[in-house]
Amino acid sequence: MIKTLLVEDKPYIRKALISLIEILDKGLTIIGECGSVKEAVTVVQACKPDLIFLDINLSDGNAFDFLMQTETFKYKVIFITAYDEYALKALKVGAIDYILKPVDIDELEIAIDKVIASNTTIEKEQISKVRERIESNRLIVSLQDGYQVIEVDQLKFCKSDRGYTTFYLNDGKTILASKPLKFFMEQLPSSKFVRIHQSCIVNLDYVEKYDKSGMVILKCNQRLSVSIRKKEEFLSKLLNK
Structure with missing residues (x-):
């Protein structure tokens, strides 16, 4: 904001x-x-x-x-x-x-x-300075009143809407940040996280199944849509993980 x-x-x-x-x-x-x-x-x-x-x-x-x-x-x-x-x-x-x-x-x-x-x-620049003091397996999200540190291993997926990004964590919590998905995609490890839709990034560690109808089913039974444009990249990373 x-x-x-x-x-x-x-x-x-x-x-x-x-x-x-x-x-x-x-x-x-x-x-x-x-x-x-x-x-x-x-x-x-x-x-x-x-x-x-x-x-x-x-x-x-x-x-x-x-x-x-x-x-x-x-x-x-x-x-x-x-x-x-x-x-x-x-x-x-x-x-x-x-x-x-x-x-x-x-x-x-x-x-x-x-x-x-x-x-x-x-x-x-600010995040870079903070990151020097925080392990690389954490994502730093800027909030109005400071910074929120997210354990990457606990991040199931994140979705964006109108320039905002919501993070969905394994414990059921959600965190809203006023930055687009692209901003965070650059900071997440590409070996684990893949964009399955223009507005969604998923952690491959939480993927239970890929349905040929074009849906990803996570271990928590959450269903996420894979766009046609992102399908090839997603399957390539999933099969070679």
């Missing part, structure tokens, strides 16, 4: 931007809307957003006044404005991107993807 704040003095523009963000469905959660520097500073202090969509000209000042007053807080900025003369200045203060009004959904998606990529890079 990326906590997102909209700082724009025109309500109809905020409404349109929210609609586009919802259509893109990139894991952004709107935590507030502001039309002035004063309101925005208060919300940042109270809610500590991860990302701010920031208009240049606000009802009681401008974006750079706001940035000066909140410089001690860590957040990413995407400028949204009707004036392109501010582009260079915006980028100099470290903005992720700069979008001109009216907002184009493709340009918005590119800007949001930059934020996600930036977050992923930082998180991978």
Whole structure:
């Protein structure tokens, strides 16, 4: 989840931007809307957003006044404005991107993807540091309040939905992480884990049977579908395990 704040003095523009963000469905959660520097500073202090969509000209000042007053807080900025003369200045203060009004959904998606990529890079660096102190047979999952360590041997399978991944453990517990399946696939040992569907990874140690109808039956009687595209790779790893 990326906590997102909209700082724009025109309500109809905020409404349109929210609609586009919802259509893109990139894991952004709107935590507030502001039309002035004063309101925005208060919300940042109270809610500590991860990302701010920031208009240049606000009802009681401008974006750079706001940035000066909140410089001690860590957040990413995407400028949204009707004036392109501010582009260079915006980028100099470290903005992720700069979008001109009216907002184009493709340009918005590119800007949001930059934020996600930036977050992923930082998180991978953090996980790398933690991993140095943790055995390699464990998976580290970043949560809002810290890190969850999962014993790889206890992980039966994991499934993704709209950018989130749910881990299903042998003891019946589930853990939800706000990262796509691909992010974790790169960290799991390829000798044990195989992707059987675009949205599912399974631990071969827990596979009881493969049904020719295209279903994997786990030792816990859980049934998972194998996609046609992933069938060959799955069977190859299963038969040669």
